[in-house]
Amino acid sequence: MKVEGACYCGNIQFEAEVDLQNVSVCYCTDCQRLSGTAFRVSAPAPAATFRITCGTPKEYIKTAASGSRRIQAFCGECGSALYATAVGGNNTYNIRTGTLRQCAELAPVKEIWCDSALPWLPQMDGLARWKQEPK
Numbered sequence: 001m002k003v004e005g006a007c008y009c010g011n012i013q014f015e016a017e018v019d020l021q022n023v024s025v026c027y028c029t030d031c032q033r034l035s036g037t038a039f040r041v042s043a044p045a046p047a048a049t050f051r052i053t054c055g056t057p058k059e060y061i062k063t064a065a066s067g068s069r070r071i072q073a074f075c076g077e078c079g080s081a082l083y084a085t086a087v088g089g090n091n092t093y094n095i096r097t098g099t100l101r102q103c104a105e106l107a108p109v110k111e112i113w114c115d116s117a118l119p120w121l122p123q124m125d126g127l128a129r130w131k132q133e134p135k
Helices: 029-033
Strands: 002-006 013-017 025-027 040-046 051-054 058-061 069-074 081-086 092-096 110-112
Touching: 013 040, 013 092, 029 040, 051 069
Parallel strands: 025 110
Antiparallel strands: 002 013, 013 051, 025 040, 040 092, 058 069, 069 081, 081 092
């Protein structure tokens, strides 16, 4: 699906093709801390389809418990989280669905890192669930 996204202030804009069959809710503690809430919803886009059309995002490189290094891109003006991708080249951008004009059409199909979900969150019916991120 073709999508268009932007940060809250509009300084950063982008477009991509996302895979509706891989939209996910992530409950890992990194996503909780980086989003400032209980989870984060992302839609993957192949690098070949991802294009920034306006502005230049700021980047923060996060090292996961696994040792994997991930670029966390955000707007330096308004602070909106935009996407994450691997350091050193990657074939996927995990776009934060709240930045997308089409976010209402991007229903999650799976929940990952469910073992880190906060205990007061309700489960989403009908979604595939993984205790940890699927390989």
